[in-house]
Amino acid sequence: MVDTTPLTRAVDHFADRLRAAPQSRLQRGAAAEALGLARELARRAQALEEPGVEPREMPDAGMFAAADQITVAVHDLAVVIPSEADVDDAVRVVEEAQKRAGV
Numbered sequence: 001m002v003d004t005t006p007l008t009r010a011v012d013h014f015a016d017r018l019r020a021a022p023q024s025r026l027q028r029g030a031a032a033e034a035l036g037l038a039r040e041l042a043r044r045a046q047a048l049e050e051p052g053v054e055p056r057e058m059p060d061a062g063m064f065a066a067a068d069q070i071t072v073a074v075h076d077l078a079v080v081i082p083s084e085a086d087v088d089d090a091v092r093v094v095e096e097a098q099k100r101a102g103v
Contacts, residue, residue, distance in 0.1 A: 031063035041073035
């Protein structure tokens, strides 16, 4: 079994920062960055669960839902992620998204 703790911790930290961010920060791109991350994590999970099937795109549920969307997406991915290397790659993607979001 693959230890996904580093990945879920990274997303939990990002989600906490989003929830604490002022609305102005979310509007300036933090929420959009988080939505992009949620969509990427969801795409990865779907590709592992249903290879060869076109992934469905996570909808935009609004800036105040962005933290919840990345949390849901990472939990879906954590269930199916196949290797420690994939965990490390996903953690890198999360950390880069958080830097771009500025939170």
